[in-house]
Amino acid sequence: MNKLRTVIVDDHPIVIEGLKTLLSNEDNLEIVGTFSNGAELLSYFNSNPVDLVLLDVTLPDIGGMELCKLVKEESPDTIILIVSNHTERSIIMQTIQNGANGYLLKNSSLDELRQCIAEAVKGNICYSKEVMEIISRPTKNELRGIPQLTRREKQILYMLAQGKTSQNIAQELFLSSLTVDTHRRNLMQKFEAKNVAELIAAGHQQQLL
Amino acid sequence: MNKLRTVIVDDHPIVIEGLKTLLSNEDNLEIVGTFSNGAELLSYFNSNPVDLVLLDVTLPDIGGMELCKLVKEESPDTIILIVSNHTERSIIMQTIQNGANGYLLKNSSLDELRQCIAEAVKGNICYSKEVMEIISRPTKNELRGIPQLTRREKQILYMLAQGKTSQNIAQELFLSSLTVDTHRRNLMQKFEAKNVAELIAAGHQQQLL
DNA sequence: TGAAAAATACCTAAAAACCAGTAGAAAAAA
DNA sequence: TTTTTTCTACTGGTTTTTAGGTATTTTTCA
Structure with a gap:
């Protein structure tokens, strides 16, 4: 098994650095690029293979939702994990519907991140604990949808x-x-x-x- | 919430009696019929609402697989729980593909049964512990499929x-x-x-x- | 480098699906 | 018992899919 070619997309440099540092010692993946907007990701993506995308939902140009779709259309095998602060159920579900393989909050621990990646590699969709709690209590509005x-x-x-x-x-x-x-x-x-x-x-x- | 109108389909009288006894004290369901073959089930089913079917895979006439399909086509909301002795992964998966909402082995405890019913009512597919183990270890043959x-x-x-x-x-x-x-x-x-x-x-x- | 696998492209014709609208009967809910 | 919803059915037309094929060009990999 080769190392997962991983990219990070987030408009907060701090978050990028944080994730980079957290993941620097993981031996099953290799960070091959970090981008602060969607366009950068797409242009990199067009000419380089990417196995794992850690993706923020709110980006300056193309939304994370849209990116999910585009990435998945190009390369359905690429794993997309959303790393976001949004706790609205609808947003979480939407990203998954657009093809994301998991959803984490930015305050997730390294362990949760690791576990999510592992699950996603296995082909499962994976949520961090807090996210799990959010989505397991359905709302009336949700049901209306x-x-x-x-x-x-x-x-x-x-x-x-x-x-x-x-x-x-x-x-x-x-x-x-x-x-x-x-x-x-x-x-x-x-x-x-x-x-x-x-x-x-x-x-x-x-x-x- | 009304009691779940429940039927049991199994060609072993002992199993029927066993399930009946086990479930007799459950207050969220009511056993409205027990049948020893598929035809009996279908004829009852045509004129009576059924919320929950506890179904054996091997039956003298119509197979459990076929029954799943028929029942689900008639009434997609009816919950079908397979109660069987078969431990082959392929059989388990097939029943689920045919619309079953869960799979239990006959040696399951009342607790597991209860839990499975509860899960199925929520809309989830549910397996007893042992079944879970079986299906979570994929085989090469399985992958070939x-x-x-x-x-x-x-x-x-x-x-x-x-x-x-x-x-x-x-x-x-x-x-x-x-x-x-x-x-x-x-x-x-x-x-x-x-x-x-x-x-x-x-x-x-x-x-x- | 040569074979195999994958991706590409074409033809024809029938079958099925889709669009846009309408509307009566039956059943369920108010 | 109205009202509303669900189920039913129709007209007439366009678009898409599907089923039979065949066949060339890239990639991939041993």
């Missing part, structure tokens, strides 16, 4: 995820395929999805599948 | 999950849409998926998304 599906819609979502076509489903449920299409459309609207692919992805992210 | 994707394929899978069309992706990556189509086809072949919906679902189940 999850589309409320009718029984039929859930059923059809479920069958879609199994690769069934509208006609298949219509036959199995003794419906017109036009009806199934309508449900499907309503589902896509509720999830703000452009097509089935996104619908299924959203369903999974919402833990409905 | 996970499609090996090329970088490009992963990238395109990722973008598909965001609802992008082949053309969208082609534009973003400066490719011909025909190329993207080919990748997409190869992806579907590797995942044995019939269409994007199933592809994305499989990607999620394989933790690639």
Whole structure:
């Protein structure tokens, strides 16, 4: 196993130095670059392989959310760990939805950081303790964000995820395929999805599948 | 919160009695039926609401796997907990893929059972301790089952999950849409998926998304 | 350096999905 | 018993996907 080629992206020099120092003695990773904004990261990223990105959410130019997406599109295997001060549940969830592999607060200990990296390498999503607490208490507002599906819609979502076509489903449920299409459309609207692919992805992210 | 309308499906009368007795003092659930095969369950299920199914994998008629699917298609909210003796990883994973919400071995304690039900009600998938151990040590054979994707394929899978069309992706990556189509086809072949919906679902189940 | 794997690109045609709107019947909630 | 929601179904059209192929050019790596 090679050392993880690691970069740090944060607009606070102190944080960069802090992380750098903390991680300087880790023998499973190597810090190959530090950047104070998104553009710098992207330009480096275009010509160099990166295994691990420690990323702040608030950056002067491109937001951390957007960066997550861009990085993951370019290189889905690159691990992104968010290191941020934001404690809002919605922000945490959003970063994960955009492809981040974990979320830490800036006051995390080296141990937590180490552990998160290890988990992320294994392919798991990992939160520091405090973050874990935040996300494990759901809010009403949060719930409002999850589309409320009718029984039929859930059923059809479920069958879609199994690769069934509208006609298949219509036959199995003794419906017109036009009806199934309508449900499907309503589902896509509720999830703000452009097509089935996104619908299924959203369903999974919402833990409905 | 009403009591969970619970049914037990197992072809061993002893197991049925055992579970019944174990759960008789639980005040959050009520056993409304016990069946010794799949057909019985289905016929009951067609005319009665069921919140929780305790299901054996090996049944004389319809397999537990198939039952999972059928039940979930009819009523995605119904919780299915597998109570089985099978310790093969592949079987465990398959039941979960077919929609089961948890997997217990028959030697589980009442406590574990209770806990599993509670977790499943929360929407989590839950395994008893021993099962947890089994599934947390991946085998080589297991790994072979996970499609090996090329970088490009992963990238395109990722973008598909965001609802992008082949053309969208082609534009973003400066490719011909025909190329993207080919990748997409190869992806579907590797995942044995019939269409994007199933592809994305499989990607999620394989933790690639 | 040579073979294998990956990435790229093309053709055709049918099938399926998607868009935008409407609307009646049934069931659930007020 | 209204009102609202859910489920149902339709028209008519456009776009995208999918299924059969084939085939060249890069990379990668032994």
